[in-house]
Amino acid sequence: MSFKKFKLTLVICILASLISGCSLLKGFKVRQPTTYKEPTVLSDVSRVRFIGNVTGTGVRPFGSEYYDGLVYHGVWGHYNSTKDIGMPKISYRKSDYEGYYYEVYVKSGRARFLITTDATLMGTCMAMFEVKLEAGKDYEFNYDPHASRDSCILHANEIVKDEKMGAYTLKKIETKDVYGKGDW
Secondary structure, X not given: OOHHHHHHHHHHHHHHHHHOOOHHHOOOOOOOOOEOOOOOOOOOEEEEEEEOOOOOEEEEEOOOOOOEXXXXXXXXXXXXXXXXXXXXXXXXXXXXXXXXXXXXXXXXEEEEEEEEOOOEOOEOOEEEEEEEXXXXXXXXXXXXXXXXXXXXXXXXXXXXXXXXXXXXXXXXOOOEEOOOOOOO
């Protein structure tokens, strides 16, 4: 195909898309990025803390169609932020709270989370996982891009109080990988 024919074909395709209102993309869902809205009724919720990279984190409670960004995504991209709702801090991991962390209420039950790390010299990582959150419990997710030279490691834990010691500790919880697995 000559360059003139290619340009003409390209112009025709663009005009056809504009005239048809992009009906060629029927069924393809596009929407503006939205920020996660916490439940207004706090009787059936869990508290969830994300450590470190909050810019690329999305929350999708059961039944939701989309992942909503944890923090605002504007014209200049994401920005990191810290939000504290009073969850217990783990005394032996104080360095986790020196950087960004973000605490939110999430409706209890099944929930999905999408975490994409900021780009580093070693690249970027992404995790898409599902957990079952229990009402009244606290959870902490730390997707660590620096734990290994060749992979990122997701630390998914429930925050529990050790009655003997009187201190809060982390108890590993099960996650279900849902990357590329479709809908609920």
